[in-house]
Amino acid sequence: MYAVIFGKNPKLSEAEFYSFTKRFGIKIKIIEASRNWIIFESTKKIEHLFGRLGGSLKLVRIEGQGKDTVRDLEYARLFTVSVYGREDWKLWRKLGSEIKRTFRKEGPSKFFKPARTYAMPSELILKGFPETKDFVFFFGERVWVGETVKVADPFELKKLDVERPIQRPMLSIPPRLARIMVNLTEVPQGNFLDPFCGIGTIVQEFVLQGLNAYGSDSNPKAIHGAKENLKWLKKEFRTKKSAHFEVCDVRKLKKCFRTKFDAIVTEPYLGEPLKHNPSKWEAIQMANRLDRFYFSVFESFSDVLKRKSRVIFVFPAYRLKGGGIYRKERKWLGKLGFEVLGRYTDFEERHRLVRDIHVLGYRS
Numbered sequence: 001m002y003a004v005i006f007g008k009n010p011k012l013s014e015a016e017f018y019s020f021t022k023r024f025g026i027k028i029k030i031i032e033a034s035r036n037w038i039i040f041e042s043t044k045k046i047e048h049l050f051g052r053l054g055g056s057l058k059l060v061r062i063e064g065q066g067k068d069t070v071r072d073l074e075y076a077r078l079f080t081v082s083v084y085g086r087e088d089w090k091l092w093r094k095l096g097s098e099i100k101r102t103f104r105k106e107g108p109s110k111f112f113k114p115a116r117t118y119a120m121p122s123e124l125i126l127k128g129f130p131e132t133k134d135f136v137f138f139f140g141e142r143v144w145v146g147e148t149v150k151v152a153d154p155f156e157l158k159k160l161d162v163e164r165p166i167q168r169p170m171l172s173i174p175p176r177l178a179r180i181m182v183n184l185t186e187v188p189q190g191n192f193l194d195p196f197c198g199i200g201t202i203v204q205e206f207v208l209q210g211l212n213a214y215g216s217d218s219n220p221k222a223i224h225g226a227k228e229n230l231k232w233l234k235k236e237f238r239t240k241k242s243a244h245f246e247v248c249d250v251r252k253l254k255k256c257f258r259t260k261f262d263a264i265v266t267e268p269y270l271g272e273p274l275k276h277n278p279s280k281w282e283a284i285q286m287a288n289r290l291d292r293f294y295f296s297v298f299e300s301f302s303d304v305l306k307r308k309s310r311v312i313f314v315f316p317a318y319r320l321k322g323g324g325i326y327r328k329e330r331k332w333l334g335k336l337g338f339e340v341l342g343r344y345t346d347f348e349e350r351h352r353l354v355r356d357i358h359v360l361g362y363r364s
Protein backbone atom coordinates (compact mmCIF):
# COMPACT_ATOMS: atom_id res chain seq x y z
CA MET A 1 0.00 0.00 0.00
CA TYR A 2 1.24 3.48 -0.85
CA ALA A 3 0.41 7.12 -0.30
CA VAL A 4 1.19 9.99 -2.62
CA ILE A 5 1.44 13.57 -1.38
CA PHE A 6 0.41 16.25 -3.81
CA GLY A 7 2.21 19.53 -4.50
CA LYS A 8 1.03 23.12 -4.45
CA ASN A 9 -1.85 22.63 -6.90
CA PRO A 10 -3.48 19.49 -5.45
CA LYS A 11 -6.39 19.32 -7.93
CA LEU A 12 -4.01 19.36 -10.89
CA SER A 13 -1.65 16.93 -9.15
CA GLU A 14 -4.51 14.55 -8.48
CA ALA A 15 -5.62 14.65 -12.12
CA GLU A 16 -2.03 14.07 -13.19
CA PHE A 17 -1.72 11.12 -10.82
CA TYR A 18 -4.81 9.34 -12.21
CA SER A 19 -3.65 9.98 -15.80
CA PHE A 20 -0.20 8.69 -14.88
CA THR A 21 -1.63 5.40 -13.55
CA LYS A 22 -3.50 4.92 -16.82
CA ARG A 23 -0.47 5.93 -18.86
CA PHE A 24 1.73 3.31 -17.20
CA GLY A 25 -0.92 0.59 -16.86
CA ILE A 26 -1.02 0.73 -13.05
CA LYS A 27 -4.30 -0.46 -11.54
CA ILE A 28 -5.03 1.16 -8.20
CA LYS A 29 -7.67 0.92 -5.52
CA ILE A 30 -8.21 4.05 -3.46
CA ILE A 31 -8.28 3.37 0.26
CA GLU A 32 -8.60 6.94 1.48
CA ALA A 33 -8.36 10.28 -0.31
CA SER A 34 -8.02 13.80 0.99
CA ARG A 35 -7.30 17.14 -0.66
CA ASN A 36 -3.52 16.83 -0.37
CA TRP A 37 -2.88 13.08 -0.42
CA ILE A 38 -4.29 9.69 -1.34
CA ILE A 39 -3.74 6.23 0.06
CA PHE A 40 -4.09 3.35 -2.38
CA GLU A 41 -3.28 -0.22 -3.21
CA SER A 42 -1.48 -0.83 -6.47
CA THR A 43 -1.06 -3.85 -8.73
CA LYS A 44 2.53 -2.86 -9.45
CA LYS A 45 5.53 -1.48 -7.63
CA ILE A 46 5.74 2.20 -8.56
CA GLU A 47 8.96 3.38 -6.92
CA HIS A 48 10.85 3.38 -10.24
CA LEU A 49 8.11 5.43 -11.96
CA PHE A 50 7.60 8.08 -9.28
CA GLY A 51 10.17 10.44 -10.88
CA ARG A 52 7.91 10.70 -13.93
CA LEU A 53 5.35 12.67 -11.91
CA GLY A 54 5.61 16.46 -11.93
CA GLY A 55 2.98 17.41 -9.36
CA SER A 56 3.59 14.99 -6.48
CA LEU A 57 6.05 15.53 -3.64
CA LYS A 58 6.47 12.16 -1.94
CA LEU A 59 5.78 8.49 -2.34
CA VAL A 60 5.15 6.85 1.04
CA ARG A 61 5.07 3.11 1.69
CA ILE A 62 2.27 2.47 4.18
CA GLU A 63 3.45 0.18 6.96
CA GLY A 64 0.17 -0.09 8.80
CA GLN A 65 -2.81 1.46 10.45
CA GLY A 66 -2.93 2.90 13.96
CA LYS A 67 -0.19 4.47 16.04
CA ASP A 68 1.09 1.07 17.25
CA THR A 69 2.65 0.66 13.79
CA VAL A 70 5.48 2.81 15.18
CA ARG A 71 6.94 -0.44 16.57
CA ASP A 72 7.35 -1.85 13.04
CA LEU A 73 9.32 1.08 11.66
CA GLU A 74 12.85 0.43 10.45
CA TYR A 75 15.67 1.96 12.50
CA ALA A 76 17.39 5.15 11.37
CA ARG A 77 20.04 7.14 13.21
CA LEU A 78 18.58 10.40 11.92
CA PHE A 79 14.93 10.86 11.00
CA THR A 80 12.08 13.31 10.90
CA VAL A 81 8.34 13.05 11.32
CA SER A 82 5.74 14.31 8.86
CA VAL A 83 2.19 14.75 10.05
CA TYR A 84 -0.61 15.28 7.52
CA GLY A 85 -4.19 16.07 8.43
CA ARG A 86 -3.21 17.88 11.67
CA GLU A 87 -1.00 20.88 12.24
CA ASP A 88 -0.04 20.14 15.80
CA TRP A 89 3.55 20.48 17.03
CA LYS A 90 2.74 18.79 20.33
CA LEU A 91 1.52 15.72 18.48
CA TRP A 92 4.54 15.92 16.14
CA ARG A 93 6.97 15.92 19.09
CA LYS A 94 5.12 13.09 20.85
CA LEU A 95 5.30 10.87 17.74
CA GLY A 96 9.01 11.64 17.26
CA SER A 97 9.79 10.76 20.89
CA GLU A 98 7.82 7.53 20.64
CA ILE A 99 9.80 6.44 17.56
CA LYS A 100 13.05 7.36 19.27
CA ARG A 101 12.08 5.27 22.28
CA THR A 102 11.28 2.18 20.17
CA PHE A 103 14.61 2.57 18.34
CA ARG A 104 16.57 2.65 21.61
CA LYS A 105 17.31 -1.08 21.63
CA GLU A 106 18.84 -0.84 18.15
CA GLY A 107 20.96 2.23 18.69
CA PRO A 108 20.93 5.96 19.31
CA SER A 109 18.71 8.13 17.13
CA LYS A 110 17.82 11.77 16.66
CA PHE A 111 14.93 13.51 14.94
CA PHE A 112 15.00 16.96 13.39
CA LYS A 113 12.35 19.62 13.05
CA PRO A 114 11.17 20.59 9.56
CA ALA A 115 9.82 24.08 8.79
CA ARG A 116 6.21 22.82 8.96
CA THR A 117 4.77 19.78 10.74
CA TYR A 118 5.80 17.83 7.62
CA ALA A 119 9.09 17.75 5.74
CA MET A 120 9.41 19.05 2.18
CA PRO A 121 11.51 17.11 -0.38
CA SER A 122 14.27 19.74 -0.42
CA GLU A 123 14.63 19.55 3.39
CA LEU A 124 14.88 15.77 3.22
CA ILE A 125 17.43 15.74 0.40
CA LEU A 126 19.61 18.29 2.20
CA LYS A 127 19.51 16.18 5.40
CA GLY A 128 20.66 13.05 3.56
CA PHE A 129 17.52 11.20 2.45
CA PRO A 130 17.18 8.19 2.01
CA GLU A 131 19.65 7.31 4.82
CA THR A 132 17.88 10.00 6.83
CA LYS A 133 14.31 8.76 7.06
CA ASP A 134 10.94 10.45 6.99
CA PHE A 135 8.21 8.71 9.00
CA VAL A 136 4.78 9.80 7.91
CA PHE A 137 1.48 9.93 9.81
CA PHE A 138 -1.81 10.55 8.04
CA PHE A 139 -4.71 11.64 10.20
CA GLY A 140 -7.78 11.05 8.06
CA GLU A 141 -10.74 8.80 8.70
CA ARG A 142 -8.15 6.42 10.17
CA VAL A 143 -4.53 6.88 11.20
CA TRP A 144 -2.05 5.54 8.66
CA VAL A 145 1.68 5.23 9.27
CA GLY A 146 4.38 4.90 6.65
CA GLU A 147 7.87 5.71 5.48
CA THR A 148 8.78 7.96 2.56
CA VAL A 149 10.48 5.90 -0.15
CA LYS A 150 10.80 8.48 -2.95
CA VAL A 151 10.77 12.26 -3.10
CA ALA A 152 10.45 14.68 -6.01
CA ASP A 153 13.79 16.26 -6.80
CA PRO A 154 13.29 20.04 -6.87
CA PHE A 155 16.99 20.51 -7.62
CA GLU A 156 16.69 18.53 -10.86
CA LEU A 157 13.65 20.54 -11.96
CA LYS A 158 15.44 23.77 -11.13
CA LYS A 159 18.50 22.68 -13.11
CA LEU A 160 16.27 21.96 -16.13
CA ASP A 161 14.95 25.50 -15.85
CA VAL A 162 17.80 27.79 -14.86
CA GLU A 163 20.99 25.99 -15.92
CA ARG A 164 20.22 25.54 -19.60
CA PRO A 165 22.11 27.87 -21.93
CA ILE A 166 19.09 29.72 -23.37
CA GLN A 167 16.40 31.06 -21.02
CA ARG A 168 13.30 33.24 -21.37
CA PRO A 169 11.88 33.36 -17.83
CA MET A 170 8.74 35.39 -18.65
CA LEU A 171 7.69 33.15 -21.55
CA SER A 172 8.78 29.69 -20.49
CA ILE A 173 6.62 27.10 -18.87
CA PRO A 174 7.98 25.57 -15.62
CA PRO A 175 9.48 22.08 -16.20
CA ARG A 176 7.22 20.76 -13.43
CA LEU A 177 4.17 21.78 -15.44
CA ALA A 178 5.61 20.35 -18.67
CA ARG A 179 5.93 16.99 -16.89
CA ILE A 180 2.36 17.19 -15.58
CA MET A 181 1.04 18.02 -19.05
CA VAL A 182 2.79 15.05 -20.66
CA ASN A 183 1.17 12.72 -18.10
CA LEU A 184 -2.25 14.29 -18.70
CA THR A 185 -2.15 12.91 -22.28
CA GLU A 186 -2.37 9.35 -20.87
CA VAL A 187 -0.40 8.37 -24.01
CA PRO A 188 2.45 6.02 -22.99
CA GLN A 189 4.57 6.27 -26.15
CA GLY A 190 4.56 7.66 -29.65
CA ASN A 191 4.98 10.92 -31.56
CA PHE A 192 4.63 14.02 -29.39
CA LEU A 193 4.56 17.59 -30.79
CA ASP A 194 4.81 21.03 -29.22
CA PRO A 195 3.95 23.45 -32.07
CA PHE A 196 4.63 26.59 -29.95
CA CYS A 197 7.82 25.16 -28.52
CA GLY A 198 9.74 28.40 -27.84
CA ILE A 199 13.09 27.45 -26.33
CA GLY A 200 11.87 23.89 -25.94
CA THR A 201 10.85 23.23 -22.31
CA ILE A 202 8.10 20.78 -23.23
CA VAL A 203 10.22 19.12 -25.94
CA GLN A 204 12.95 18.60 -23.31
CA GLU A 205 10.41 16.68 -21.26
CA PHE A 206 9.44 14.53 -24.29
CA VAL A 207 13.11 13.63 -24.71
CA LEU A 208 13.64 12.91 -21.00
CA GLN A 209 10.69 10.52 -21.19
CA GLY A 210 12.08 8.73 -24.24
CA LEU A 211 9.21 9.83 -26.53
CA ASN A 212 9.52 10.70 -30.24
CA ALA A 213 9.94 14.43 -29.77
CA TYR A 214 8.96 17.15 -32.24
CA GLY A 215 8.91 20.90 -31.75
CA SER A 216 8.10 23.88 -33.94
CA ASP A 217 7.79 27.63 -33.55
CA SER A 218 7.40 30.50 -36.02
CA ASN A 219 10.37 32.32 -34.48
CA PRO A 220 13.73 31.07 -35.90
CA LYS A 221 15.57 32.49 -32.88
CA ALA A 222 13.44 30.40 -30.51
CA ILE A 223 14.15 27.27 -32.56
CA HIS A 224 17.86 28.03 -32.45
CA GLY A 225 17.55 28.34 -28.64
CA ALA A 226 15.60 25.09 -28.41
CA LYS A 227 18.35 23.27 -30.33
CA GLU A 228 21.06 24.70 -28.07
CA ASN A 229 19.08 23.67 -24.98
CA LEU A 230 18.63 20.17 -26.34
CA LYS A 231 22.38 19.78 -26.91
CA TRP A 232 22.88 20.76 -23.28
CA LEU A 233 20.16 18.37 -22.09
CA LYS A 234 21.69 15.44 -23.95
CA LYS A 235 25.05 16.09 -22.35
CA GLU A 236 23.83 16.78 -18.80
CA PHE A 237 21.12 14.13 -18.60
CA ARG A 238 22.71 11.57 -20.95
CA THR A 239 19.55 11.12 -22.95
CA LYS A 240 19.80 8.91 -26.01
CA LYS A 241 16.78 10.24 -27.89
CA SER A 242 16.97 13.37 -29.98
CA ALA A 243 14.32 15.85 -31.09
CA HIS A 244 13.20 17.14 -34.45
CA PHE A 245 12.69 20.92 -34.72
CA GLU A 246 11.12 23.02 -37.50
CA VAL A 247 10.57 26.74 -38.00
CA CYS A 248 6.86 26.64 -38.77
CA ASP A 249 3.74 28.74 -38.43
CA VAL A 250 1.34 26.68 -36.36
CA ARG A 251 -1.39 27.22 -38.94
CA LYS A 252 0.67 25.34 -41.53
CA LEU A 253 1.63 22.19 -39.65
CA LYS A 254 0.64 19.95 -42.56
CA LYS A 255 3.30 21.61 -44.72
CA CYS A 256 6.02 21.25 -42.08
CA PHE A 257 5.46 17.68 -40.84
CA ARG A 258 4.80 14.43 -42.66
CA THR A 259 4.44 12.68 -39.30
CA LYS A 260 1.06 12.06 -37.66
CA PHE A 261 1.01 12.69 -33.94
CA ASP A 262 -0.31 10.73 -30.97
CA ALA A 263 -0.31 13.82 -28.78
CA ILE A 264 0.15 17.58 -28.92
CA VAL A 265 1.25 19.22 -25.66
CA THR A 266 1.60 22.97 -25.81
CA GLU A 267 1.37 26.39 -24.27
CA PRO A 268 0.53 28.77 -27.14
CA TYR A 269 0.88 32.48 -27.57
CA LEU A 270 -1.32 33.79 -24.74
CA GLY A 271 -1.63 37.45 -25.73
CA GLU A 272 0.29 40.53 -24.64
CA PRO A 273 1.54 40.56 -21.02
CA LEU A 274 -1.09 42.02 -18.71
CA LYS A 275 -0.27 45.28 -16.93
CA HIS A 276 -3.24 45.05 -14.57
CA ASN A 277 -6.09 42.70 -13.80
CA PRO A 278 -8.74 43.33 -16.49
CA SER A 279 -12.44 44.02 -16.03
CA LYS A 280 -14.76 41.22 -17.14
CA TRP A 281 -15.55 43.09 -20.35
CA GLU A 282 -11.84 43.52 -21.17
CA ALA A 283 -11.21 39.83 -20.42
CA ILE A 284 -14.01 38.76 -22.78
CA GLN A 285 -12.60 41.02 -25.52
CA MET A 286 -9.07 39.59 -25.13
CA ALA A 287 -10.30 36.00 -25.04
CA ASN A 288 -12.46 36.49 -28.15
CA ARG A 289 -9.59 38.06 -30.08
CA LEU A 290 -7.29 35.16 -29.22
CA ASP A 291 -9.99 32.61 -29.98
CA ARG A 292 -10.01 33.63 -33.66
CA PHE A 293 -6.36 32.60 -33.78
CA TYR A 294 -6.89 29.45 -31.69
CA PHE A 295 -9.67 28.31 -34.02
CA SER A 296 -7.22 28.18 -36.95
CA VAL A 297 -4.64 26.54 -34.66
CA PHE A 298 -7.03 23.65 -33.90
CA GLU A 299 -7.98 23.35 -37.58
CA SER A 300 -4.29 22.86 -38.28
CA PHE A 301 -3.98 20.34 -35.41
CA SER A 302 -6.64 18.16 -37.00
CA ASP A 303 -4.44 17.93 -40.14
CA VAL A 304 -1.58 16.25 -38.27
CA LEU A 305 -3.26 14.28 -35.46
CA LYS A 306 -4.01 10.58 -35.48
CA ARG A 307 -7.53 9.46 -34.58
CA LYS A 308 -8.02 8.98 -30.83
CA SER A 309 -5.11 11.26 -30.04
CA ARG A 310 -4.85 13.77 -27.20
CA VAL A 311 -4.16 17.49 -26.98
CA ILE A 312 -3.08 19.27 -23.81
CA PHE A 313 -3.54 22.97 -24.46
CA VAL A 314 -3.16 25.99 -22.17
CA PHE A 315 -5.88 28.54 -22.78
CA PRO A 316 -5.64 31.86 -20.97
CA ALA A 317 -8.02 32.65 -18.10
CA TYR A 318 -8.04 36.02 -16.36
CA ARG A 319 -8.06 37.19 -12.76
CA LEU A 320 -10.55 40.01 -12.75
CA LYS A 321 -10.21 43.48 -11.27
CA GLY A 322 -13.28 42.98 -9.11
CA GLY A 323 -12.20 39.49 -7.96
CA GLY A 324 -12.98 36.09 -9.49
CA ILE A 325 -11.64 34.48 -12.63
CA TYR A 326 -12.94 34.60 -16.20
CA ARG A 327 -12.77 31.21 -17.96
CA LYS A 328 -14.22 31.04 -21.43
CA GLU A 329 -16.30 28.17 -22.81
CA ARG A 330 -15.36 27.14 -26.34
CA LYS A 331 -18.15 25.31 -28.13
CA TRP A 332 -16.26 25.47 -31.43
CA LEU A 333 -13.80 22.85 -30.14
CA GLY A 334 -16.53 20.20 -30.41
CA LYS A 335 -17.34 21.24 -33.97
CA LEU A 336 -13.72 20.61 -34.95
CA GLY A 337 -13.79 17.12 -33.37
CA PHE A 338 -12.16 17.96 -30.03
CA GLU A 339 -13.89 16.82 -26.85
CA VAL A 340 -13.00 18.53 -23.58
CA LEU A 341 -12.16 15.71 -21.15
CA GLY A 342 -10.85 17.84 -18.30
CA ARG A 343 -10.00 21.44 -17.32
CA TYR A 344 -7.61 22.54 -14.57
CA THR A 345 -6.38 25.98 -13.60
CA ASP A 346 -2.84 26.76 -12.56
CA PHE A 347 -1.62 30.11 -11.32
CA GLU A 348 1.97 31.28 -11.17
CA GLU A 349 2.83 34.27 -8.98
CA ARG A 350 5.15 35.84 -11.56
CA HIS A 351 2.34 36.02 -14.15
CA ARG A 352 -1.02 37.75 -13.90
CA LEU A 353 -2.45 35.20 -16.24
CA VAL A 354 -4.17 32.04 -15.07
CA ARG A 355 -3.50 28.92 -17.10
CA ASP A 356 -6.68 27.09 -18.05
CA ILE A 357 -5.22 23.71 -18.96
CA HIS A 358 -7.51 21.69 -21.24
CA VAL A 359 -7.30 17.94 -21.77
CA LEU A 360 -8.85 17.24 -25.17
CA GLY A 361 -9.57 14.03 -27.03
CA TYR A 362 -9.48 14.19 -30.82
CA ARG A 363 -12.10 12.07 -32.61
CA SER A 364 -12.12 9.46 -29.88
Ligand SMILES: C[S@@+](CC[C@H](N)C(=O)[O-])C[C@H]1O[C@@H](n2cnc3c(N)ncnc32)[C@H](O)[C@@H]1O
Binds near residue numbers: 199250267269
Ligand atom coordinates in the same frame (compact mmCIF):
# COMPACT_ATOMS: atom_id res chain seq x y z
C1 LIG B 1 4.22 31.06 -24.54
S1 LIG B 1 5.47 30.82 -25.70
C2 LIG B 1 5.83 29.14 -25.50
C3 LIG B 1 6.92 28.94 -24.51
C4 LIG B 1 7.46 27.55 -24.42
N1 LIG B 1 6.49 26.66 -23.77
C5 LIG B 1 8.77 27.57 -23.65
O1 LIG B 1 8.85 27.04 -22.55
O2 LIG B 1 9.72 28.17 -24.17
C6 LIG B 1 4.65 30.94 -27.23
C7 LIG B 1 5.51 30.73 -28.45
O3 LIG B 1 4.63 30.76 -29.57
C8 LIG B 1 5.34 31.23 -30.68
N2 LIG B 1 4.34 31.65 -31.69
C9 LIG B 1 3.54 32.76 -31.71
N3 LIG B 1 2.76 32.76 -32.81
C10 LIG B 1 3.04 31.61 -33.49
C11 LIG B 1 2.54 31.04 -34.70
N4 LIG B 1 1.60 31.64 -35.43
N5 LIG B 1 3.06 29.85 -35.08
C12 LIG B 1 4.01 29.22 -34.36
N6 LIG B 1 4.52 29.74 -33.22
C13 LIG B 1 4.05 30.92 -32.79
C14 LIG B 1 6.21 32.34 -30.13
O4 LIG B 1 7.33 32.53 -30.97
C15 LIG B 1 6.57 31.77 -28.73
O5 LIG B 1 7.84 31.17 -28.75
